[in-house]
Amino acid sequence: MTELDLLTTFLEIYRRGSLTAAAGALGVSQPAVSGQLARLEERLGDDLFTRSRNGARPTDRAHELARRIGPHLDGLRQALAEDAGEPACRGTVRIGAAGEFTQARLLPALAPLSRRGLVLHITLGLSEPLLVSLAEGGLDLVASSVRPPAKLRTLTATPFVDEEFLLVGTPTAARSVDPLRLAEDPVAALAHLPLVAYAEELPIIRRYWRSEFRSRPPNPVSVVVPDLRAVLTAVIADAGITVLPRYLVEPALNAGSLEQLHRTPVPPLNTLYLVTRAEPAAPAVELVRRRLLEHATTWGPL
Template sequence: MDLALLRTFVTVHRAGSFTRAAALLGLSQPAVTSQIRTLERQLGRPLFHRRARGVTPTAVGDELAHKAAPHLDALLRITEAEREDAGALRSLHIAGPPEILSLRVLPALAPLVGQGHTLRATLLADSGTALDGLASGHHDLVVTTARPRGGPFTATALCDEEHVLVAAPYWAALVDTGRLREEGPAALDGMPLVEIHETLPLVTRYWCAVFDTPPDARSLAATVVVPDLRAVRECVLGGAGIAVLPRYLCQDALDAGRLVALAEPSVPPLRTWFLVVRTGSPALAHLGRARDRLLSAAAHW
């Protein structure tokens, strides 16, 4: 059986789409369709059900993928090892929100440059756009809080991020922390708020987790909106108001007394980050190495 046909088949099986598979393989969609039809004729069985949006494998297709994919991945690892032995540079394309990529992910991957890798980062706050780019081959790894379910992706929990309600000392002194503990967010009515979006995504998550209620739009509205948590932190440090921030972004300022935590819930709200790759791609040596390095580094985040 032609290995090229099997490679195309496994790529379509993992991508769930002829279009995405064509982009990953560097082929046209008609070429991918033709190869799948050729393989189906050779086997005498349909391998995919054609749907309005993509394809789903038949039972025969699932069985063939289960048998063929590990062997194709092994051949790919051999090929990649030979390329590395020849000194070929490999580019790693990673996408995710600017804060975690800038402060955690890229520093963790930086040592790979000394091992013959080049790094290309795309700063994307929108998870859907990042995952679409991953599926179509524009990115190799995506860091996101949106865990994809199945399809062409494999997601691994990377780390948990604790959120903290903070303010500069001036504003913190105006908050009755006892009332905040007893009455909840009503104690914060009228306080200026800094957020990443008008819909108050971080505040809403915090309020629901800690106070068991969404924020009241009539008494709490953003006075500063900036789509970068580092800028949110700097605005709060400058006295613009209160904000919800990841602890890793504000711990140094808390330790120095430049920020004050307004609440210390016994169970702090957490957000989980996931490392997402295309299924099968860790068989590529440079992607597997990057994935392992990130998982190792994240154990200490």
């Protein structure tokens, strides 16, 4: 294990925020990453991260080290990629996706391509208008939560990754639910709890109630906000309960600020699609599509 390997591992942890994410990016096990970090910290005589269930928070020494070594390691990576037959990327790729997914998964996977010269223009929004923009030539690729409708026959969709949805609320909300009644009549057991929703039509919540309870939610609605991160914030503040993808709520579940209110033998899933126009894609667009598909194999259900 050379000093360069140790520094490379450190930089991945620093940029990705956790040892697990760094291990996935490097293609090694989490214990291997932990061991490499321990060796580097021993060599430097200082801690580089404060570790918790929510990830790895850099220390001041880590910030200093990342500033010093980051540009040099990036330059070495680009040179090695070019020598290995992966030339620097050229061009701009216009991507459409939901803001929450972009922050949590898309940008960590694609940002390294910018060091090879690729320019990313990302538009945040709902799948339906993003797909229309793609069909009209305004975007090159969309990470969509729905399959393109038949009328957009110029588009082609590839199943990408599955989102796993959880019904969550605060511990206070959980204590207000009778577990026996929840098992016998979940709709009635949960009906007193207000809903925090992404849209007035309750799209995610309504889908969960229909698939798991064979019913529409009778609950009152307390907050409507068109951003799942804001929905999460409102639920943690005890404004109500909601349904969110696992990748978004897992840190709050691990911290104990939220609890899963209902469990099923088979978790409800929603497939995300990578959508492009049916015509042959430009090399930069194909590079982005291929990279996302490769990264998705390490994520599991989101």
